[in-house]
Every structure is written in C-alpha cells, then in structure tokens.
Amino acid sequence: MRFRFCGDLDCPDWVLSEIITMSRLTSIKMKLLCQVVMASLLGDELDQDKAKKLTSDAKFDQSDLQGAVAALGFILRSASRYGVDSASLDSELQQLGLPRELAAALAKTHTDNNEKLSNHLSESSLRLSTLKSVSCAKESIKLPNNGGNVPVNTVRLNYLDTDRKEEEVIFTLSQSQLQSLVKDLKTARSKMEELSTE
Incomplete structure (x- = not known):
C-alpha cells in the first residue's frame, strides 16, 4: 500500500x-x-x-x-x-x-x-556551508623582476562549514574578473528568484 x-x-x-x-x-x-x-x-x-x-x-x-x-x-x-x-x-x-x-x-x-x-x-537542504561575511579590499601586488605593481581585489569569505566550524577563504581578482563575478552572481540570483515564484 x-x-x-x-x-x-x-x-x-x-x-x-x-x-x-x-x-x-x-x-x-x-x-x-x-x-x-x-x-x-x-x-x-x-x-x-x-x-x-x-x-x-x-x-x-x-x-x-x-x-x-x-x-x-x-x-x-x-x-x-x-x-x-x-x-x-x-x-x-x-x-x-x-x-x-x-x-x-x-x-x-x-x-x-x-x-x-x-x-x-x-x-x-543542499547546503554545505553557511556564509558569515564577505569583504573585498583593493590592494596591489608587486610583480617579479621589477614588473611594477598590479592592482587587485582581495576577497575574504568567512563561513561555517557543515560541522559549524569557522573557515576563511582568501583569493584575488583583477577588476575585470571581479566585475564578471558580480554580474554572474546577479544573474544567478535573478534566476533563483524567478524559480522560487513559479
């Protein structure tokens, strides 16, 4: 039955x-x-x-x-x-x-x-971690062999993993990479909002 x-x-x-x-x-x-x-x-x-x-x-x-x-x-x-x-x-x-x-x-x-x-x-459901905070700071990286300085954006993500332990991920992006990431995230968010209203 x-x-x-x-x-x-x-x-x-x-x-x-x-x-x-x-x-x-x-x-x-x-x-x-x-x-x-x-x-x-x-x-x-x-x-x-x-x-x-x-x-x-x-x-x-x-x-x-x-x-x-x-x-x-x-x-x-x-x-x-x-x-x-x-x-x-x-x-x-x-x-x-x-x-x-x-x-x-x-x-x-x-x-x-x-x-x-x-x-x-x-x-x-389907959540591996919980985001606590995001920060982004403009910095410059010195290139080897006197290549000068390159401006980058350092992004810090603080989150709780599945065991509720705090973790941090740090990565750098160029300005164009950061703009592309923000655009992709906005697109993904709007798609998720469309699906949630159906």
Whole structure:
C-alpha cells in the first residue's frame, strides 16, 4: 500500500515496527514527545532527558526511545516534505495501526509546525556551508623582476562549514574578473528568484 507521507511509496518496515512501540504511549505523552522531536527538527538539540521522562510510563528502553524518536522525525519531516495535510496524515497513520488518539496528536503537531518546518528544511537542504561575511579590499601586488605593481581585489569569505566550524577563504581578482563575478552572481540570483515564484 502506498502512503502520501512516504512520497507515495510503501511505508518502511522499520517505521511500522516503531508504530507498534509508540502505540504504548498515551495521547498526552505522544503529543509532548512529538513537540520534543519537532523542536529538534527545527534546529534545537534533542532533549533526551525530557524524552526519557515522557516514555518511562510506557516502559521504553533506550532502543525503543531511539526508534520512536527516529520514526516521529521521519513521519514529521516526510509529511512536511510531501505537503501532506493533517487529515490525510491522521488517516494514513491509523491505517498503519497507530491508535486514533495518537495519530491525531501527531497530525496536530504536524499542522501546528508545518510552515516553520518547511521553511527550515528548505533553508538547510543542499547546503554545505553557511556564509558569515564577505569583504573585498583593493590592494596591489608587486610583480617579479621589477614588473611594477598590479592592482587587485582581495576577497575574504568567512563561513561555517557543515560541522559549524569557522573557515576563511582568501583569493584575488583583477577588476575585470571581479566585475564578471558580480554580474554572474546577479544573474544567478535573478534566476533563483524567478524559480522560487513559479
């Protein structure tokens, strides 16, 4: 059977097994656990202590907790990615065996945070680094063998890599190279803006 929140594919077997595990939760604990997972999807660190506390009544061991958190993350992320509405998500989760109250709690968390999550996913997808600052300074380089001085533009890019470590790249461009680069970047930006409005 195909499910919209899975991109019109079958639900992965590991998610099915975690749905059985999550069925032991109460609807209130499911709602609170969904909120913890959603906060982590939006960029906060996962609150492990709170998640453990919420699942202690259902007698989750460490692997149950990790599996449930992973499954909730998968469901919430995928539902947002594929633009699934609350009613469809609720219905599909019930078809997979999640009790009605728990499916409703999960779908409600999705509805309440869908716009924020979609924006966060689009901002962070396909991004290898995050630009912090750019500076450009005119300098001159002395050529060897008394060739005189040549004016150049020294560009400094400061960015955070995928591990959130700060890096710096420095390179020089002639005035014509700099003008060509700026023109190409403006063209690329306008194309991206056209695509985002379609």
